[in-house]
Structure formats: C-alpha cells, structure tokens
Amino acid sequence: MLMARHLLAFFMLSISILSSPSNTAAELLLVGAKTGELLTAGPLTAEPLTAEPLTAEPLKVANAELIIHWKSKFNAAERHKLRNWLVHAANTTSLIGGQFPRQQANINLYRYDNTRQAVPWAHTVRHTRVQGVTFYVNPAMALESFISDWTAVHEFSHLFIPYPGRDDLWISEGFASYYQNILMARAGTLSDTQAWQKLVDGFKRGSNDSNSDLTLTELSTQIRSRGGFMRVYWSGALYFLQAEILLQQNNQSLNAVVDQFSQCCQQEHKRWNGQKLALAFDKIANTQVFTPLFNRYGQQRKMPDYWPILADIGILPGKKGNAIQFSADSRLTQRRNKIIQGATIFEGTTTFEGATL
Numbered sequence: 001m002l003m004a005r006h007l008l009a010f011f012m013l014s015i016s017i018l019s020s021p022s023n024t025a026a027e028l029l030l031v032g033a034k035t036g037e038l039l040t041a042g043p044l045t046a047e048p049l050t051a052e053p054l055t056a057e058p059l060k061v062a063n064a065e066l067i068i069h070w071k072s073k074f075n076a077a078e079r080h081k082l083r084n085w086l087v088h089a090a091n092t093t094s095l096i097g098g099q100f101p102r103q104q105a106n107i108n109l110y111r112y113d114n115t116r117q118a119v120p121w122a123h124t125v126r127h128t129r130v131q132g133v134t135f136y137v138n139p140a141m142a143l144e145s146f147i148s149d150w151t152a153v154h155e156f157s158h159l160f161i162p163y164p165g166r167d168d169l170w171i172s173e174g175f176a177s178y179y180q181n182i183l184m185a186r187a188g189t190l191s192d193t194q195a196w197q198k199l200v201d202g203f204k205r206g207s208n209d210s211n212s213d214l215t216l217t218e219l220s221t222q223i224r225s226r227g228g229f230m231r232v233y234w235s236g237a238l239y240f241l242q243a244e245i246l247l248q249q250n251n252q253s254l255n256a257v258v259d260q261f262s263q264c265c266q267q268e269h270k271r272w273n274g275q276k277l278a279l280a281f282d283k284i285a286n287t288q289v290f291t292p293l294f295n296r297y298g299q300q301r302k303m304p305d306y307w308p309i310l311a312d313i314g315i316l317p318g319k320k321g322n323a324i325q326f327s328a329d330s331r332l333t334q335r336r337n338k339i340i341q342g343a344t345i346f347e348g349t350t351t352f353e354g355a356t357l
C-alpha cells in the first residue's frame, strides 16, 4: 500500500524549529467560518495578549514552512502539543500532491479556554503576501481531540485554491468541506466509512435548507443573513465529488488537477472567481467537466439530489436511520476506494518528511 495510512506513525517525527524572527502581526480577514455544530460558538473574543514578548517560530513540515505566531500565552507543554497537531494536519493536507498548498503560511494561534472543543473557531488569512490561518484553540484538550478535529485540514485545504469572492463562496467552502473528509480518511484519521458517512450527513444537512427563493450563488452572498451555511458548504462539496466521479470515468482524478493547479496557477496575480477556477481546472484536465457543473450548481435553488451521484460509487441509503450502506459491486467499491486513496498521484514512491509512503 503506497498510501499515507502510515501518517499517524510518523507524524510525531522531529519538528524542525528554526530561529525566531519577530512577529509581524497582520490584520485578519474573515473569509471562512466554521460550520455545523461549531456555528453555535459564534465569533469569539480571544484572551488578551499577555505582556510577554510574542514570538514566531518557523516550523518545517510537508515541504513548506509554517510560521507559528503565538498570539496568546502558551506554556511549553501546550506549544509542544500544538506543534504536533499542526504537523499532523499539514501532513494530512499534503496528501493531495505530497506537499503543503503553500511554500510558506502564517499560523496565528490564540487560546480560548472556555470551551470543550479543541479548535472552536478558525479562519483563513488571505489578504497578506504570505497567506495563512488563524486558529482559536483550547490547549487543555488532549492531542487526540486536536487530531480528530477537522478544522485545520479544512482551513489548510482552502489554501490550495485562491479565494473566489463572495458570490462563489460555495466553491471555496465546498472544496475545503470535501477535502477535509477525503484527506482525513487518506491519512487514516477517519475510516473510509466514517468519511463517506460524514459527507452524506453533510449533504443531508444541505438538503434541509429552506432558502429555496435563492440560487446557490445568491445564497453565497447572503450566507450570514440567511443562515445558508449548510447548503453553501455541502452543495459545494457535492460539486467536487461529482467532478471527481466524472474525471474518474476519463481515467483522471481531482487530485491530479488540484496538484497541477497548485504548480501552474495558484500564485497567478489575478482576480479569481468560480468561473475562472472552473475554466482553469478544465484546461488542466483537458475536459469540459468543471465549467458546465459550475454553471448548473450556481443556479440551483436547492441541494441537488445526491443519491444518484453516490450510487455511481456504490453508496446507498441505509435501511434504518442515517447510516449509509455500500453496494456489493466490486467495480463500484474500487471507484470509491480510488477516490480516498488518490491513486493516480501516489503511484510510485512518494517521499516527504523522511518517510516513504
């Protein structure tokens, strides 16, 4: 197995801490909010900065440099735990093409103790030259709670593609919501069944949205006032799953498209939107998959029927409750497994962080 199921075994490998340049605190821009149960947390007020000098630490991981900015007071044990969490999340996110989406990223860490969640709130920071993520964390939670939390993989996944603007927020949030589950399964943090169940649960939540007077594009611009998070996030995730299945029929994979996009186009200085992203993906894959789907999804007034799409990879509604079941057809099982494994990119031997996958 060439896949990254070994990730858990090596994430505790030594972390390279380099010198500590001074912290250049940046203004933050809120472009991504937490979804689901975490929405109830709402915006948080960080603990005030302490009088201690703030430091920044470069952290080498997944062929990239994360610059950790300790924005609150954390003791040595807490810092150790948080570094391990970031290493694991960065390695997990790198399982698309073998490297973290950006060569450098700023990671702002604020403590938030008054919660039973490891990571109650986070958002990407897009407007600075070096992009990154701001996390609010409760360092009292066990490392396992951090590892099993999807937030970091979601936020890091955002960094693979440029921010497409508010109208097309669904494509950005869909991308991160899709990949948080696929990548956590690829890393072995979730079982395949858990990952598919979580995706289907998300599609179900998206279907319960009542804003049928608005298209997905319109809902994206009014996401906060209309409370349309679930439909926006999970319609977008379904878009990428459907694209993935269509690509697979052509012996291609979303994995390879994203990896190539990272190399050719991610750093381009232009104003991106969903249409331009879809066009770029189609150009890379030499297909007409992303653009027609993009046009269709943007105009939809409710979550598309996801069961016919899931049937193509052998996922069926369960007989009782919300639990999914799988078809016995081995061809469909193979298609489904290929998505989790990201097979096309991992053929051959891929090495990073001193580990052979």
Ligand SMILES: [Zn+2]
Pocket (backbone or CB within 6 Å): 032, 033, 154, 155, 158, 172, 173, 176
């Ligand atoms: Zn997001």
